[in-house]
Amino acid sequence: MKRCSTLPELLSLGNDADAAIGAPDQLDVTFKSLRTFITQTVAKLNSFGIGRNDRVAIVLDNGPEMALAFMAxxxxxxxxxxxxSYRADEFQFYLDDLNAKAIIVKVGSESAAISVAEKLGVAIIDLHPTSECGAGTFTLSLRGSKKAKLKQGGWAKPDDVALILHTSGTTSxxxxxxxxxxNVCASAGNIAQTLAFTSKDRGLNIMPLFHIHGLIAGILAPLSAGAYVxxxxGFNALKFFSWMDQIKPTWYTAVPTMHxxxxxxxxxxxAIIQNxxxxxxxxxSSSMPMKVIEELEACFNAPLIESYGMTEASHQMASNLLPPAKRKPGTVGVASGPKMAIxxxxxKILGVGETGEIVIQGANVTKGYENNPKANAENFTNGWFRTGDQGTIDADGYVTITGRLKEIINRGGEKISPREVDxxxxxxxAVLQVVTFAIPHEKLGEEVGAVxxxxxxxxxxxxxxxxxxxQKLADFKVPKKIIFMDELPKGATGKLQRIGLAAKLGL
Known part of the structure; x- marks a missing residue:
């Protein structure tokens, strides 16, 4: 599989006539049309004075327009x-922090982002859907006549910043x-290789496209192999199976709560599953309980490939392998792209089976956080990026995550992995879902709770x-408080939020 270093290069690989992007009940866009569309959109942005390394915030609903806007x-x-779905205060923080030059919104949108952009002097670009030309296609128009001065136009170069995201910031x-x-092309290539994508594959993307998982695994990885998406x-449990029947996917990716x-x-x-x-x-994006893996595999008669990713690694770091290669459920597989160590x-780098912090280095790993020397000093050691996850690597190279270092519950000096209790x-x-978390305790420091x-x-x-x-856990690991809820408290991307959960629940 050819390795690419820019998005235009990555998107040049699919066959002209093959379908690249679609959406339920919409016309497909071929690879040739996609490339033409992206060329035209980059020229249009350049005409507005927006070019290489200029930051463009995209505030759109999930779907094909978001996918095409991201790529273009x-x-x-x-x-x-x-x-x-951010509120005005959140848009204020992100647009200001990003130093955005422009923002793209759908024509007629009433998003709070628009008034914030006006206040900050950020150019507003309206997106006009042209779905009659294919799913997700659009034209752009600039509000007002004031165009910025173009510094560098044309196609992006390998070291240019393609994508800018914020970490979830649960602790800071x-x-x-x-x-x-x-970074993003290396990661897309790593995922495509791990999952052996070919032009015959069809993906059903249900992941949000303001998050690294959906952008890289859901969209770029299959397109890099000439496959269709x-x-x-976005995720809708009531529509998932009718979409499956209509799109006839060969795979999908999701977070455990969706599965x-x-x-x-x-x-x-x-009947739909069998057909x-x-x-x-x-x-x-988070760990999958063993019981759910077994039930999903039995139900769909297909292997569940659990992988391990994070924003700083442009998503994938490790993955279990497709059959007939050895899978070890309960692990996140082997290094799949970057180098990994403990x-x-x-x-000091530790040996086989020793527990410590999982560290990575490779072409998909960010060179560092922006304007944050303190975080860079804490997170990079001797060329390795510290993931913040605790784990081990066995003799076969399979990585097991034993906990998030900041999520480990410290009950009077006894360290408890919330995942083990889950x-x-x-x-x-009687239990369908669970999330274990730390509750502050005046004598012990922390106590174990579970939703x-x-x-x-x-x-x-x-x-x-x-x-x-x-019957199965040491007394100190048994939750002292169990709260029953109709659904688990989750972040915007469907990930469980353990950190700060006690405060959220008023405990």
């Missing part, structure tokens, strides 16, 4: 996709992660679940 902007400028102010053309408006929701509706959709066999299912607090509680027959979602039609009391857990 990133081919000749710097793409900064933002969550459309979100950090700016600039990802170069080389259908861009849905679990799909599973609850799978029994009523067995549309998947080559594999992919999961990333490091102690003093920067796995045990998930074995209770539990019960299976439909099942019931359980707090004491039942605690008794069940006590």
């Amino acid at each position: 902007v990133a081919s000749g400028a710097t793409s900064a996709p933002l969550n459309i 102010r979100p950090k700016i992660v600039p990802l170069s053309q080389t 259908s861009c849905t408006p 679990q929701t799909i599973l609850t509706r799978a029994n009523n959709n067995q 549309n066999p998947l080559r594999f299912i992919r999961s990333s 490091m102690d607090e003093d920067g 796995e045990i509680l998930m074995e209770h027959p 539990v979602v019960l299976r439909e039609g099942k019931s359980a009391e707090e004491k039942d679940i605690r008794t069940f857990a006590a």
